[in-house]
Amino acid sequence: MPEVRIRKRLLMVEEIFHEGGPVxxxxxxxxxxxxxxxxxxxxxxxxxIEGFMEDLKPLGLEMAQSLVTxxxxxxxxxxxxxxxxxxxxxxxxxxxALWHVPGGYAMREVLGGAKAIVASTKxxxxxxxxxxxxxxxxxxxxxxxxxDAMEVGITDAPRADExxxxxxxxxxxxxxxxxxxxxxxxxxxxxxxx
Amino acid sequence: MKEPNRPNARARIRKLATFVxxxxxxxxxxxxxxxxxxxxxxxxxxxxxGRYVDDLSELMMIGEELGELLTQRAVAALGIAGPSAESYxxxxxxxxxxxxxxxAAILHPKLGTPVRRVLGKGAALIPSSKKRGGLGVVLDIPxxxxxxxxxxxxxDGMEVRIxxxxxxxxxxxxxxxxDSGRPLPRVGGxxxxxxxxxxxxx
Numbered sequence: 001m002p003e004v005r006i007r008k009r010l011l012m013v014e015e016i017f018h019e020g021g022p023v024x025x026x027x028x029x030x031x032x033x034x035x036x037x038x039x040x041x042x043x044x045x046x047x048x049i050e051g052f053m054e055d056l057k058p059l060g061l062e063m064a065q066s067l068v069t070x071x072x073x074x075x076x077x078x079x080x081x082x083x084x085x086x087x088x089x090x091x092x093x094x095x096x097a098l099w100h101v102p103g104g105y106a107m108r109e110v111l112g113g114a115k116a117i118v119a120s121t122k123x124x125x126x127x128x129x130x131x132x133x134x135x136x137x138x139x140x141x142x143x144x145x146x147x148d149a150m151e152v153g154i155t156d157a158p159r160a161d162e163x164x165x166x167x168x169x170x171x172x173x174x175x176x177x178x179x180x181x182x183x184x185x186x187x188x189x190x191x192x193x194x
Numbered sequence: 195m196k197e198p199n200r201p202n203a204r205a206r207i208r209k210l211a212t213f214v215x216x217x218x219x220x221x222x223x224x225x226x227x228x229x230x231x232x233x234x235x236x237x238x239x240x241x242x243x244g245r246y247v248d249d250l251s252e253l254m255m256i257g258e259e260l261g262e263l264l265t266q267r268a269v270a271a272l273g274i275a276g277p278s279a280e281s282y283x284x285x286x287x288x289x290x291x292x293x294x295x296x297x298a299a300i301l302h303p304k305l306g307t308p309v310r311r312v313l314g315k316g317a318a319l320i321p322s323s324k325k326r327g328g329l330g331v332v333l334d335i336p337x338x339x340x341x342x343x344x345x346x347x348x349x350d351g352m353e354v355r356i357x358x359x360x361x362x363x364x365x366x367x368x369x370x371x372x373d374s375g376r377p378l379p380r381v382g383g384x385x386x387x388x389x390x391x392x393x394x395x396x
Binding site: 005006007008009010011012013014015016017018019020130151154155 | 207208209210211212213214215216217218219220271330353356357
């Protein structure tokens, strides 16, 4: 199977104290780990690509662990997550879909069995393309206070034959969440939804 | 509205961000050791937004405070001791209700001293850029060697942006620090092992 060849990594960490309202007792923290890899399938249609998902698993775990570390080191403090990919112009969006399994698996593994589906997005784009990565609660997708998104991107990536992979984690709800809905305290935690 | 951990702080910070970038290969060639750089960014309220104020000393003092906070954060994000840093740069973007002079007040009079204190030395000018702009505006932070501005391998730039800042009454302030130059430098000029470090230039 193809080798995972990394060109660069970018770690982004945000700490949000307020957004015009009361200052949070503990600021919301969000982090994104981006890694730019060579796209082994760039330049032509390749029918069988599934095997690369397995190859990406160690990288996924490294990225998920890096996020936990960047957010303080305790997996129990992580409340939201999301993932995404930007495929360079010589690839197809299907190559970005290769990230679903290893990216999601890695975060569940590192967070000790989170139940909710990992919200995701992907696209094909040039260097500097921005991606709005959706974020939802790790154990119950319907928790309204945790619906969020983090914009990421790297100026010089992805080049045509590259894929930019991204994982995102957060430590809490939006800083001034107040639009009702299911609360984190009401999670039943059985089906990953509520 | 001051964030909790800095009770005596002047700067009203809405948000802090750090970016750490590591390049491990370029054009298929290994970059060994990888080049690493970090930017620490603060989104603060502009106390002079929406009006002309002659005396900008409040922003100068905010610059001094952010010089220390952001340099410490950038160095911590790189996981290095301050004196191990090799190059640096600074930049600010003022929201639409402010003036570019507000960025100058933050960046130039007082911000450099604490930057140099955290990094141990810093004989060279801290290269800078500034602008006024809307939310998500891009800041290209110029980078140069901290002890000798003419070190050619360390001329570089780092792009940062915060998608929801600066709002009209805000300023984005950024400090970038590296532990290395460009990934595969080969355009000659003064090299870092030739630094005399007396005048900040060579």
